[in-house]
Amino acid sequence: MEIKICIGSACHLKGSYDxxxxxxxxxxxxxxxxxxxxxxxxxxxxxxxxxxxxxxxxEIFSISPETAEGFMKLMxxxxxx
Amino acid sequence: MEGMPHYIDIxxxxxNKYGEELCGDKVEVVKGNKRTIxxxxxxxxxxxxxxxxxxxxxxxxxxxxxxxxxLKETIDTITNTLPICxxxxxxxxxxxxxxxxxxxxARIIEYDNPPAFIVRDGELISPEKSMIRSGDKNVWxxxxxxxxxxxxxxxxxxxxxxxxxxxxxxxxEWEHVGSFIAEQEISSADKLNRRLLETCNRLYDGRPGxxxxxxxxxxRKPEIAQILTGPPDHKAKDTITIKNFMNQSGRKIVCGGTxxxxxxxxxxxxxxxxxxxxxxxxxxxAKIKGIDxxxxxxxxxxxxxxxxxxxxxxxxxxxxxxxxxxxxLLKLLIEESTHVHxxxxxxxxxxxxxxxxxxxxxxxxxxxxxxxxxxxxMGKFVQIFYTD
Numbered sequence: 472m473e474i475k476i477c478i479g480s481a482c483h484l485k486g487s488y489d490x491x492x493x494x495x496x497x498x499x500x501x502x503x504x505x506x507x508x509x510x511x512x513x514x515x516x517x518x519x520x521x522x523x524x525x526x527x528x529x530e531i532f533s534i535s536p537e538t539a540e541g542f543m544k545l546m547x548x549x550x551x552x
Numbered sequence: 553m554e555g556m557p558h559y560i561d562i563x564x565x566x567x568n569k570y571g572e573e574l575c576g577d578k579v580e581v582v583k584g585n586k587r588t589i590x591x592x593x594x595x596x597x598x599x600x601x602x603x604x605x606x607x608x609x610x611x612x613x614x615x616x617x618x619x620x621x622x623l624k625e626t627i628d629t630i631t632n633t634l635p636i637c638x639x640x641x642x643x644x645x646x647x648x649x650x651x652x653x654x655x656x657x658a659r660i661i662e663y664d665n666p667p668a669f670i671v672r673d674g675e676l677i678s679p680e681k682s683m684i685r686s687g688d689k690n691v692w693x694x695x696x697x698x699x700x701x702x703x704x705x706x707x708x709x710x711x712x713x714x715x716x717x718x719x720x721x722x723x724x725e726w727e728h729v730g731s732f733i734a735e736q737e738i739s740s741a742d743k744l745n746r747r748l749l750e751t752c753n754r755l756y757d758g759r760p761g762x763x764x765x766x767x768x769x770x771x772r773k774p775e776i777a778q779i780l781t782g783p784p785d786h787k788a789k790d791t792i793t794i795k796n797f798m799n800q801s802g803r804k805i806v807c808g809g810t811x812x813x814x815x816x817x818x819x820x821x822x823x824x825x826x827x828x829x830x831x832x833x834x835x836x837x838a839k840i841k842g843i844d845x846x847x848x849x850x851x852x853x854x855x856x857x858x859x860x861x862x863x864x865x866x867x868x869x870x871x872x873x874x875x876x877x878x879x880x881l882l883k884l885l886i887e888e889s890t891h892v893h894x895x896x897x898x899x900x901x902x903x904x905x906x907x908x909x910x911x912x913x914x915x916x917x918x919x920x921x922x923x924x925x926x927x928x929x930m931g932k933f934v935q936i937f938y939t940d
Binding site: 476477478479480483484487488491509510511512513514 | 809810812813823825826827829832835836838848849850851
């Protein structure tokens with residue numbers, strides 16, 4: 472699974488840095504580096520719903536540093552399906 | 553030398569005598585198409601009186617010379633105009649003039665300032681001088697042809713007296729300053745200037761005993777930075793904008809996520825954004841083959857502007873060894889470019905219309921105009937093009 476976190480202007484202001492840190496920590500804690508690849512991206516075109524996160528180059532989610540961990544849990548479950 | 557592309561890179565900075573609000577040295581620069589003239593004047597004494605003498609001298613000289621007045625006439629005007637000091641019963645200001653035409657013929661005219669430092673290929677050179685007399689003044693004239701990468705440094709005596717009686721017995725001395733300049737391998741006039749003055753300030757232990765001013769000039773090969781920031785308003789213009797941008801000569805920089813995505817799409821070259829932050833406050837950069845630097849847009853530009861403003865408020869040498877987008881951008885602009893061209897699109901970013909988005913960031917063009925202002929202070933040639 473590929474997860475792309477937007478680091479464009481709007482998302483950066485809404486906390487891309489913290490979102491990335493939280494996602495990286497989750498991956499580390501659950502040993503998921505082989506199944507989930509974390510990347511960054513410039514503007515995903517959903518600036519008004521920052522922070523935008525794209526999964527497998529299709530679905531775009533709107534998450535925040537507070538919801539990042541929950542989002543990762545959801546993605547974690549998906550990889551196990 | 554006619555027709556050879558070159559850029560006359562000029563920088564000047566001053567240290568005020570410790571405790572003085574005004575500088576008694578004054579520099580005037582006129583950069584025309586055909587001719588570049590610089591006047592450095594050092595007024596007698598310090599503070600207000602010296603400042604007035606130096607300002608009068610530099611302003612009168614540059615105005616007369618610019619309008620084609622004869623040298624002797626110009627010097628006589630100064631002699632007859634300067635107010636007489638009540639204490640010393642003389643009206644006096646030293647001066648150095650640097651006059652370069654578009655074929656790189658240089659003329660240096662000097663009266664009582666430390667002789668100019670002329671550096672060619674890492675060595676100090678001393679072309680022949682001739683003397684002309686004006687009243688009781690002996691004025692020295694040096695005429696020679698400049699080559700690419702030649703460097704001329706003018707300074708007031710506050711520079712060669714740096715540290716006198718404190719750190720050094722006789723001050724920094726002309727020969728020492730000369731070899732210091734010759735040793736530096738710096739292509740930017742501003743960087744060399746700041747390095748000299750910073751060293752000078754250290755020798756004075758941060759408390760200059762006199763006003764110290766340095767003017768540096770370097771004949772540089774023109775180096776252009778092309779900066780694409782923001783896509784055009786009409787999507788239909790994307791292709792032509794990117795094509796035009798890529799056809800320009802010089803280094804290519806993209807400041808803006810959307811612009812970078814469009815460029816990547818149009819050129820069919822992959823864009824790879826970094827995920828690691830070097831500085832949590834600065835959005836990571838990205839890589840596109842053939843592009844020298846790719847950064848996020850408005851935040852990076854705003855931070856670069858703030859840094860440029862603080863650099864221009866002092867004369868210390870900025871150090872750019874961090875690897876974040878702002879530092880990399882500044883290094884390219886300040887040290888590696890003589891010309892900066894901004895390519896600005898008028899597309900409106902929906903996110904910037906969000907009431908939560910900081911107001912001063914919503915209009916990118918204002919940031920670009922302020923950056924232009926600061927870069928011009930550094931002697932850069934800046935142009936803004938609208939892509940639509």
